[in-house]
Amino acid sequence: MKIGDYSLRRQPKPRSRWADPHRPEYYPAWTVRLQLPARPRRDVSSKVPICELCLAVPQKMNPAKERPRCRCQGPARKWADERLRAEGRLWREGRVDALRGLGERSTSPSIGALFDAYEGGMPARMQAGARRNMAALAAIVEQTTGKAARPQSVDVLTKRLALDWMQIRQAARDLPGRTDRELRAMLAAGDLQALQTDVPLAGNATINSMLTKARAVVGRKARTYYLGDLGDRLPPLTGFLQLSRLPAKVGHQALPEETAAALVALGERWKKSEPEKWLAFAMMAGMGLRPSEALAARGHWLEEIDGQPVLVVKNRPEDGFWLKARAKARARRYAVPPAMQALVRGREGFLVAPGLSKTGRSNLVYRTMSGEIRKVVGDDVKDTNYLLRKAAGSAEYTEKGKEAAAARLGHASSDTTERHYADYDAVLPCLVG
């Protein structure tokens, strides 16, 4: 009886290691992808060389399918048949743990290879974020294992690792001055206080955000968009990816006061010398618009209500504009403050920088402004433009509560507001005077 299945695969090297970025390079031996019932599939190297002709098959195609009768594949299939038979025997006997000791090691990539692929697969504008995510992942591995992250296999990313790391981080808060090495030794000796997963503690928000960054490197989005072929070779890492977040205090984690003040000052500077930047800034930080909404807003979105100009943000099929939740989203209305009125009066096209090209307007918000805000708020903030929106939402939340904040931000559910926006009590007064 045959148990399980396998396929032959040609394994590309990480894109960052190709001599020519347009010419794929592959590992020289056939990889065998093994699948036993109810077991994660695994890739193992057969050590059987792939011939030049099979290597030359175009990248999107699988030479095992394109040239099934090629002579180089016979020995690889023979190897795979034997391997599958041996594994099937162990599987039938219920000795799945023994599979690990069988022959070659699993070919899970190293964390270093993963980093290279992740960073290499990112568009340039996202690489700063990628580096922050990788730094978080490396820190978690290094602080918990005491060894450099890059040479280790991604298999080290287990639920256990994440739990140990969280426990060490919580302990570090209570035992200031201890080194990571000391904390690890205490953990190993059973001398650390148990991980507290039920109470919001200071520091939990940081622990959560570090984990979120680290998971971004191996999560579904990374596998789909950034890791290229390496994404297929990653084990599921379910335990590491699905571990619950620690409860964190919400509603009162302010931006440092000097940071908030510096942001206000930046807004004021723009207001005087670069009014188009200020306009976009005020629409996001004052009204709470998404960056895309601020960029899309047009003159005819302004209505006179009770003698006051009001910006109405809603689905605008005639402009090719749809709100994020599209069907569910309701129109939102924003009073236009006097300083803004002076700027936008009479504009018929786009409200923000109507004189610039599409690319120019997008660069203004997503690159230039974003870069200048980044200098003020530092590298820890994930998305600078969303920080502005977050500030507007949080100010509303503090003043009028969750429902009001959800309405301002245009969230279909106020739970979203709670999850994403309530942890900043970043009140930026008089941004939009």
Ligand SMILES: [Zn+2]
């Ligand atoms: Zn061949």
